[in-house]
Amino acid sequence: MYDVVIIGAGITGTVLARDLSAYHLKIAVVEKENDIADGATMANSAIVHTGYDPKPGTMKAKMNVLGARLYPKLCEDLSLHVKTVGAFIAACGEEEEKHLDILAQRADEREIPYRFLSGDEARKEEENLSDGVTKVLDFYTTTVIYPWEAANACMEVAMKNGADLYLNSEVTGIEKNEYGYIIHTVKDDLITRTVVNAAGVCADRIAAMIMGDPGFEIQARRGEYYVLDQDAQPVKHIIFPVPSPVKGKGVLAVPTVYGNTLIGPNSDFIDDPLDNGTSFDGLAYVRQNISKTLKNIPLNRSIRTFAGVRPTCSKHDFIIEEAEGFPGFINAAGIESPGLASAPGISRYIIDELLSKRLILKEDPEAVLTREAPVVLSELSTEERNEMIRKNPAYGKIVCRCEQISEGEIIDCIHRVCGARSVKGVKKRVRPGMGRCQGGFCEPLVVNILARELGISPLEVVLDSEASRILESENRK
Amino acid sequence: METRELICVTCPMGCRITVEMEEGKVLSVSGNSCPRGEAYARQECIQPMRILTSTVRIENGIHRVLPVITEKEIPLEKMEAAMAEVREVTVNAPVEVNDVILEDIAGTGVNLIASRSMQKI
Amino acid sequence: MKHYQAIVIGGGSAGLSAAVTLKKNGIEDIVVLEKDCEPGGILEQCIHNGFGLQTFKEQLSGPAYAERYVKMAQELNVEIKLNTMVTELHKDRTVRYVSSAEGDVTISADAVILAVGCYERARGAINITGTRPAGIYTAGQAQRYLNIEGYMVGKKVFILGSGDIGLIMARRMTLEGAKVYGVAEIMPYSNGLPRNIRQCLEDFDIPLYLSHTVTKTFGKDRLEKIELMQVDEKMNPIPGTEQYFDVDTLLLSVGLIPENHLAEDAGIIMDPAIRGPKVDDTYMTSAEGIFACGNGLHVHDLVDFVSLQAARAAEGAAKYLKEHKDRGRAVAVKPGENVGYTVPTCVHPQDACANVEFFFRVRKPMDEAVLEIRSGDQVLRTMKKRKLMPSEMERAVLTAKEIASLKEEVIIAVKEAA
Secondary structure, three states, X not given: OEEEEEEOOOHHHHHHHHHHOOEOOOEEEEOOOOOOOOOOOOOOOOEEOOOOOOOOOOHXXXXXXXXXXXXXXXXXXXXXXXXXXXXXXXXXXXHHHHHHHHHHHHHHHOOOOOEEEEHHHHHHHOOOEOOOOXXXXXXXXXXXXXXXXXXXXXXXXXXXXXXXXXXXXXXXEEEEOOOOEEEEEOOOEEEEEEEEEOOHHHHHHHHHHHHOOOOOXXXXXXXXXXXXXXXXXOOOOEEEEOOEOOOEOOOEEEXXXXXXXXXXXOOEEEOOOOOOOEOHHHHHHHHHHHHHHEOOOOHHHEEEEEEEEEEEEOXXXXXXXXXXXXXXXXXXEOOOOOHHHHHHHHHHHHHHHHHHHOOOOOEOOOOOOOOOOOOOHHHOOHHHHHHHHHHOHHHHOEEEOOOOEEHHHHHHHHHOOOOOOOHHHHHHHHOOOOOOOOOOOOHHHHHHHHHHHHOOOHHHOEOOOOOOEOOOEEOOO | OEEEEEEOOOOOOOOEXXXXXXXXXXXXXXXXXXXXXXXXXXXXHHOOEEOOEEEEEEEOEOOOEEEEEEOOOEEHHHHHHHHHHHHHOEEEOOEOXXXXXXXXXXXXXXXXXXXXXXXXX | OOEEEEEEEOOOHHHHHHHHHHHHOOOOOEEEEOOOOOOOHHHHHOOOEEEOOOOOOOOEEHHHHHHHHHHHHHHOXXXXXXXXXXXXXXXXXXXXXXEOOOEEEEEEEEEEEEOOOEEEOXXXXXXXXXXXXEOEEEHHHXXXXXXXXXXXXXXXXXXXXXXXXHHHHHHHXXXXXXXXXXXXXXXXXXXOOHHHHHHHHHHHOOOEXXXXXXXXXXXOOEOOEEEEEEEOOOOOEOOOOOEEEOOOEEXXXXXXXXXXXXXXXXXXXXXOOOOEEOOEOOOEOOOOOEEEOHHHOOOOOOHHHHHHHHHHHHHHXXXXXXXXXXXXXXXXXXEOOOEEEEEOOEEOHHHOOOOEEEEEEEOOOEEEEEEEEEEOOEEEEEEEEEEEOOOOOEEEEEOHHHHHOOOOOEEEEEEEOO
């Protein structure tokens, strides 16, 4: 019997699990995929928006501002990679400049620092800014993080504090009973006092399982991106066009924590919420639209394209509330952008305003909410590296030449709490395969390491989902 | 008279060879850069011959499989029969390059040999 | 810090040849740094034959070819550090590496030879849309799984790109019982050696789709289907030409790129046409005492040429180590009409001590053409050429005497016969 079952191990669910694990509560997170952070959290712009954009009075605005304020502490507690890059909102012409003023006004109200730059001033700092840009609003405190690392660190902390994680456990039905709810999954049935529906693009379907008509619909919106090689760093700041009410934040350029640059996304409604495939038209849209704000973007240095599916709510706002008539059943739905930035805020709000009314929240003095970062060889000094390699020679065996990741780091990420179970799981945690060769050299090595460490045959090693086997058969018995 | 255009596979040069034939007999060969090209072209028109390269299972080696190669070309039509024999072979490390792995593969009179040495682990 | 006369980075076909040549030229105090557990590099997985015709006058498999060089290196007492990954190179010829045995170590040398090889262009560098399930591999990755690890990656296969590794894998997987549905090439001509089209595709009735490309992949867990489309002259897919193949495996053989992050990080000047360092006639890069060769310099189609070129680079390094002299002004060598690139990209007329061989590739297939090497108004060489293909590297030589008399930049051009 659980106190809280969280449906969905994305950033919303994992941050909430971590924050809840501070209390004397029995917590479970159920996830339909084979790893945490496999939906919208896996494929987004990786930005902690400061909160200037959402319309006043919305849940989005409230959560974004709160979340962004909580991030520095979260990053420190969990030893997360974070980089302050600043965000340029680039206006082309008078019409768009007017919108900058609206954003600046919102920023004033929300106490978010900014400065204005003329087009020429901005071009001095950002040489590839297009000549059509006339004015820039710079939110210079904006940071980028590594969303998988954040979700992973949160889940790890939660699990160390006793939370359970059920992977490959798609929810098939929810029943109300005298104690609370029974969550039926394809594997186990879980009994719980309260439920948090953080199921991303599936949140409406989860809500409908208990509410019938939940009163909102989730539409899946696909955003496609190019990832540029670390050597090609066309921007130093995040570059936004002036946001449009129709197409969201528009096509951006984002310098990531690890030096790659993201170019995207487009924004297209799609029928199948689980279809994260890229499209010809979508990528063409990205290519065309990035040129609005930037020139000389070396898309020929793309090492990967990907698509993320974001849950857009028919009510055009985050829905974070208890379902009417279902005490203790809380929806956290429609968490599209700025969902990553909002996650710590959403978590706090759910705990302080919603769950506190249904559960006794007693802090657990033994709970540890911080996390020691895994060893990252490339971030150590020579002396530290040598010390690590002396203790464990596996740290001296470099597996991924592009990102310089050692076998020891890969082994660590498999054996850590909430460890990797797939090639992609390893990639999300320690990054082999993220470089320009995209795993061409290291994937076979990672497959062998996973097989050895998990005690399975290489034939059983999967790319991502349980059914995504990489090798078909032994060629010689 | 029949004319056949061939690409020589004897070496990576890939010469384009023209063969003139009549009633199954080769009348002339042109376009080759070396005598081996002519020999190839004549043979190709009667019975195509190819080198087979593959792997066999190896026990106690640094890898699971050992690369192998036929000492000489074998008839293309014998490839499948040869592969059936290759699949059944298991050798033990250590192996030296050019060690005979299988004699007279698929009745071709050609030996299958190791194409590298592999130490025992 | 340990100091050597020369450090060779990479123990594959280029590195081994360079090391052997250094020793033969009296450079004794050398070390080869190799990331893998054995020397030989990518040759170890290239188990097909066709290697060595130039170098050994016989046809060897990749591993057998590598073994010849390993034996030569052993006989000459070349020190090879295995399981050793070079993480940094600097212009002052310090080299940092990591290994389990030694840890994080920095060494230096009077000369460094980069013999780092190349990597395969991945899916992200080309325009394939759709899902990203298991079942999509670079051809070399599938080759490693099959020939080194001993695993088949799939049974129903489509191959994008007519590069040689893809063609070789088409045959290899067919012989192992897979069904290869076809090979698509976006260009109107093949990018592989003609003999591989013959013996890898035609022998097994595998269709080659020229001017076609894979536009989309389907499948959530494992690849289920691909979409193939014809392309127009600008390589854009033509609507209405969609064809679908139910395959579980897609191999990408869409190009090789010199692995150049060490050189780039060291601030060595790169040639965008080859994506490797610019080198002079001794294969010295823009950084004094640092040389480059093999597929890490520019991608070759035959390993024999890799070995030969690496030997030249080693001779260049040996000359540099012995003479240490100013070689005088440099004259640029540039690609002209229909030529994509040339290697080397400059020569030194005041120190023209040997004939210089230039490697180049044409930009498009030509049946009848004339190679022309000119310098200013002077035409140094014209040569009739037949059947030129971008996939086949061409070579041309200027004599030491010709180089000594050069005043203006050299243009290597190929003029199509009318």
